[in-house]
Amino acid sequence: MISSAAFQPITPEILAQLTQITSNISTAKADLDLHAKDQSQHPAHSAEVIVWPTEAQQVADILRLANEQRIPVTPWGVGTSVEGNPIPIYGGILMSFERMNNIIKVHASDFQVTVQPGIGHKDLNAQLARYGLFFAPDPGANATIGGMLANNAAGIRTVKYGATKDNVLKMQVALADGRLIEVGSRSVKQSAGYDLLHLFVGSEGTLGVITEATLKLIPVPTLMSAAVAGFETIEAAVETVVAVRGSGLDPAALELIDAANAKFLNNAANLGLPEMPILFMEFHAAHEASLEAGLETVREICEDMGAVSFRATMDAAERKNLWHARHAAYEIMVRSHPGQHIYLNDVAVPISAYPELIAYIEQRRDERGVVAYMFGHAGDGNIHVFFPFANDAEYQDRQQFNAEIVMKAIELGGTATGEHGVGVGKAKFLPVEHGAAVAVMRSIKQTLDPNGILNPGKIFPQDDLPF
């Protein structure tokens, strides 16, 4: 186990050396506090110094210095993660990418863009709009591209466009020893050597630090439709998800809200939702005829599966209206629990196991008698359970419930974390999910970061081996 004794403290000499690399550096308590915790409920911890590099070579130079001096380095995007992924739990250097947030080049006819890691995906898409292109993964919050890559974030439209890992072609990465390498290729097709690109994607800054990325872009769809269907039972709703996926239709979003959530949203925001399990769907197409035909197929499937309400539209304003409840759900939930926190669960399973997973969560919720709201990226077999809690005892209890759900998901052939990464929150489940492969992950960590300076305390359980 890494203890803080394995690392060296930041001395005035090291501060001076850091300042030679970049003048954008702070040890002010206000800055340290601002970077002590992400949006999760995991305990905050302060770094000893914050640095804001402005170019890749500075990142590499800082890592080289930190590696020589055995100082932990934790990369930081904008802190929207929810598993404690960028909490500097061993102190040391927190490296913020706030000042590396530029678009380097739009390769419009390749549907690609090269960016610095600190740009927010919403800010990126605002700038890409003029090209008729967009970066598809959308985790909700305005996460940075670097953070999304590091955690392999996903979101609502992953069912059609894939997760972040499916939408990156090339990266520049700074290694622990200060080397700068390029991985991947701007060629969409490549079979030249080991896929280092995907080794660094999702490694949460524990193998290297992403300093530049070339992303795949998608043409903004000409036409979109939306459909919302309500079902008497959650079983019927979830079986409809399986049926829609099995129909050969290609939904751009396929989201589930359970009855408890629909009722909650109505009470909190007077949304007029049917108070039953609801599916939200979106379809993209290049032609009106195909959009119409797709909606007709969806309506037939939903009715066959026993939908008691079905509304669909091809009108943009009406689509936003229909989807408003889904988009606003998280914000309404937070706003409606003043003085409480929200503990957020994230698991995913093969779609055929989704009904069993959802049934299990409902059953355990009722047995435990706790408040829990579900919404999920159902088309991907991904579910989030939101647990409001008001005190430490409730927090401990919800963590236990979360662990039960995670273990059930793994038992069903699924994963402990669909799109939030491992961070500190899911580390203990890694060996349950991956078994003997965790030793291989550790050996790669040891190879690329022998001193363990890169985002220590993340991904791997902390009570057995050095990483």
Add this chain to the structure above:
Amino acid sequence: MISSAAFQPITPEILAQLTQITSNISTAKADLDLHAKDQSQHPAHSAEVIVWPTEAQQVADILRLANEQRIPVTPWGVGTSVEGNPIPIYGGILMSFERMNNIIKVHASDFQVTVQPGIGHKDLNAQLARYGLFFAPDPGANATIGGMLANNAAGIRTVKYGATKDNVLKMQVALADGRLIEVGSRSVKQSAGYDLLHLFVGSEGTLGVITEATLKLIPVPTLMSAAVAGFETIEAAVETVVAVRGSGLDPAALELIDAANAKFLNNAANLGLPEMPILFMEFHAAHEASLEAGLETVREICEDMGAVSFRATMDAAERKNLWHARHAAYEIMVRSHPGQHIYLNDVAVPISAYPELIAYIEQRRDERGVVAYMFGHAGDGNIHVFFPFANDAEYQDRQQFNAEIVMKAIELGGTATGEHGVGVGKAKFLPVEHGAAVAVMRSIKQTLDPNGILNPGKIFPQDDLPF
């Protein structure tokens, strides 16, 4: 550099130990000869013994023995590769997966199938037809799934459905030291730890041996259309590729044949093709209306770009007829060069650089005055140049031409190998393409295969470092 001196020969004692693991073993010259070379022009080399394991534990046990005894092990699918990928150039054990060719389980409602690595993708698809599902990557030959995974094979429909790496979710892998691990997840969404799955995919058996794989499947499209367009200049054809890709249409195939190739095919097989650069396109849709609308858009684009001929159809028989030339091109080419060999080039670039790459190849072909036929997966920026040759001098010359094309592709931001892997043929280009990242690849190789027994002599150039 590994020399054969680094490895131990197969002794009678080792043969006896291998026989205890599996009785499916041969040292007969006929068997050794059958496994001495793939379909490439790279020099043949015989293994010392062939083994045909029938289960994963046997694979692991053989590797453990080979690792302890310092004996090279080269995995073998069915030998359809074209860069010498499975040639046992240091002798030792050739491990054929011919007898591990079963479907383990069809997960029909997940659109997944779990298979042993020795099954041919065409055989797999024949068995999947009853489920209305198919495995999309199609490299042409009936390559095994294990070989396709090891080389990250791609093919005609990659423009819509991705390469092999995009169509695998989970694998079981035997490591050099005899450990069996599982990587990836049947959950389509996962962000739990390092992406070992994609580290092993495309590693050509040099990091581990794939013993089982769960693949993504696609619903067989309800409706397909085809279009064939001829252009006066290759520039116009290639710019049309960029325009079709930029239109937001989603072709399932977008293939280019150059004028030399069209003329050759007419002469050889009387196909009645327009003797000019030709684009072959295929579209898949769930509704006739969308298929019709798509074809209309394609026709408009082609005519805007100056197409002098355009034929399109939604009829299945007519589609096969239209596409016959493209599907039969390789076979016709081989058949029409009796006594000659075909040297096959494979590079890919970002689509915006495709016109410059194609122009360069044409220019150099004319300057060199050699016969060369192009056909390419144009929608992916991927081109194959076929060089017939009759003797060693011509072979050397075509290799040199190949090297020029590869260097140009890399200069244009592309790759030395789009879909054929590195093998022995592309190893020397790896440092040109990947620079300092090659050292990272080597360190991972060293970590997972410290004795270098796994498919030695592949991927890495052989004249500098131990791997």
